[in-house]
Each structure stands twice: as structure tokens, then as C-alpha cells.
Amino acid sequence: MRRMARFLPAAALLSLAARAEAHFITTGLGPVYDGIAHLVMSPADVALVVALTLLAGMRGARAGRTILAVLPVSWLAGGLAGLELPAAEGPAGATGACFFLVGALVAADRNLSLGVVAALAAAVGALEGYLAGSSLLATPSGGLELLGGLAALLVIVTLVAGAVVSLKVFWARIAVRVLGSWIAATGLLMLGWTLRNAR
């Protein structure tokens, strides 16, 4: 019986194998959940959203609140444009360049104005949203998947911004800067990788 008890969860987990496709994830729970899974399982999207939120969070509560409004709205606007316009891959290395730019700003911990942070969030959010929308063109319920992605993005931004704004101890701020340098370094390597593959 004990053997059976061990075997059953393993068998159940094996039976969980979900339908897998090239550019989107099917959870079996509907398009909204597919959209959530798509964003959460896309490390590039998550890392960029986290980096932007870290940048805003380090500038204080006001910037944190601003990005909470700007990033999801710009991401949604970009996503809707991506759903409507012909499919496009976006400029080569755009994600890598965004990683580098935002990560370097986090690492540098410069006192950026609220307008600069908001403009950066709007531009990067619109670009990433557009790429996400374009990747959902082939799916039958792209709009709902986009909505799911937006919900996931909103949760990530809220949690990360809240966590970073509340950081008071010196070493925690240093840890965020180190994380920013890692994101920037990853972006630079991604850029090199993209340029090598483009040759």
C-alpha cells in the first residue's frame, strides 16, 4: 500500500503533461490562464518587468505608484497594437538592449526624475507588449490571453514595487543594485548572442 501511495502521485504528475506549442502555453484552463502562464513562463518578459519595477521602486513610493499605472497601460496598448497590426518580430536585439539599459540604470542607482522613469517604462512596456501581442496573433483568443498576461504583469509589478519601496537597510539596496548589474550583463550577452546569430 505504501508503494502504491508513492506511485500514485508520480503517475498523476506524469499524466499532467500539457499540450506544448512553439510560442504559447496551453494550461487547459482557458485563454486567460494561458495568458498568465505565457507571461510567467517567459523569463525575458518577467525579468524586464522586474527590472523596470526595481528601477522605479528604488526611486521611492511615488515612482512605484507611477509605474504601477504606466507599465500595465503601455503594455496593454502595445499588446493590442500587436494583435491588430501585421505580425512583426521587432528590431533584432531589442530585448537585450532593454535589459542592458534598464539593468545598468538600476546598478548605477542614479537619481532619475519621475518623468524619465515613467517615459522609460512606457516605451519598454509598449515594445514588450507589442511583441507579446504579435506572438498571440495565431491564437484564437488572443485578447483574453493578453488580458491574462496583463493580470500577471500587474501582480508582479505590485509585489516587486512594494517590496523594493519598503527596503530600508543599506545592504538590501546594494543587493538590488547587484541584481541590476546581473540583468545588464545578461542583456549585453543577449545582445552579443543576437548579433552573432544575425551574421
Add this chain to the structure above:
Amino acid sequence: MRATRATARRAHRLNPRLALAAALASISTDAWAHAQVGRASGFLTGFLHPVSGLDHVLAMISVGVWGAQLGAPAMWVLPVAFPMVMALGGTMGLLGIPLPGTELGVALSATVLGAMVLAEARPPLWVAAAVVGVFAVFHGHAHGTELPAGEDGLLYSAGFVVATGCLHGVGIAIGLVHRWASGRLALRVAGAIVALAGLFFVWRLFR
């Protein structure tokens, strides 16, 4: 009567493991091919790459130890600057931009950084950052040239950078013993060992 009720309750008690297994099995969907491949392997391969070379490991840990010896702000400036400069070297390697004496630079990095730890050298911050930055370019270039094709660029790069950062973290953690006299002595001995290992790497190059 009471015994009968207890037996009945036991009979109706749900086996939690069985219930979990049944619930999981009930949400299964059909399996298709071709997606999300190479993610774990990309990150893990990238993560293991810096850890697999002793020359890299010794140099990275020495950066952390030296930073801890120097104290703030060097302790965090070096680990913040190093990954970005290393990535610059890595990008050069990826693009095939030649860097003369890459292997020598990597081997010398352990020698020089070990010597810095041994001597408890305290140069100005910009000099320390420049020394570490120059060697970071060599390390990055060596790894950028070796990066395998076909891996997930983002995850491989992230694993690579995170592993390097973790090695710095290990170095800083080791370097915290600097506050005790015996710890300072131990760090200097460790620095001497790293410098000797670096000399061995150099000797092996010219053998």
C-alpha cells in the same frame, strides 16, 4: 456502538495522497511536442560554465575576498561592476573580436588577485576597479568565445552571470573573517595559495 461509528468514520476518511493524485490526474491534457525546450538546460549549462574552470573560480572568489578586505564601498562596487565588464568581454568573444593573450590574462588574474589578497593591498577605489575590470574583460572574452551554439541565449547568459555573482558572494562571505586577526592571517594564506595556483596556470600555458 461507539466502535462501529469509529470504524465507519475511518472507512469514509479520504486518503489525502489518493485524493491529490486523483485531482492531478483529472486535469491532464494531451501532450504535444516542440515547446519550451532547452530552458532548464540553458540556465544550468550557463550556470555550470564558470564553475567548471578552476582559474575562473579562484579569480572570482578572490575578487570577493579582496572586496571584503577593502571594505565598503569596494566590497559592493567590485561585484556590481565586474559582471557588466565581463559581459562586455563576453560580447566581444561572441562577435569574434580578437583579444590578444586571453588565456594569459585569465591565468594572470588569479596570480594578481591572489597577490592583492596576500598583500592586503589598498589602492584607490578606481585602481582596484580598473584591475578587476581588465581581468573581467579577459574572463568574459574567454567564456564568450566558448559559448555553445543552440542554447537559449537569455537563460544561458543569466545562468552564466548568476554563477559568477554567486562566486563573488562566496568570496565576500569568506572575506568577512577579515574582522578577526586569525581571519586576516587565514585570508593572506589563502591569497598566497591562489597566487601560486595562478603561477601554475601561467606555467602550464608556456609548458
